[in-house]
Amino acid sequence: MIDLISRAILGTKYQHRRDDLIAEGWQILFEHTDNFGVFAKLRHRNGSIIVITCDYGTGELKQKTNGEVVHTETLCQS
Numbered sequence: 001m002i003d004l005i006s007r008a009i010l011g012t013k014y015q016h017r018r019d020d021l022i023a024e025g026w027q028i029l030f031e032h033t034d035n036f037g038v039f040a041k042l043r044h045r046n047g048s049i050i051v052i053t054c055d056y057g058t059g060e061l062k063q064k065t066n067g068e069v070v071h072t073e074t075l076c077q078s
Contacts, residue, residue, distance in 0.1 A: 014054040
């Protein structure tokens with residue numbers, strides 16, 4: 001489990017990625033936040049689907065576009 005500061009940094013990275021996608025025309029279909037992380041599903045006008053997950057346990061931010069992992073980012077742990 002990552003500490004609170006690392007969790008806040010990871011959450012901020014998630015928010016920036018989500019907000020950038022919204023600015024590009026993606027719409028949020030579903031978003032859920034709990035003590036384990038954040039999950040969001042977005043759809044574009046062209047029908048493409050993006051799923052973003054932020055896992056506080058592993059410190060990992062992952063983006064899948066149409067089911068294929070296109071971005072993974074892991075927060076360094078000390």
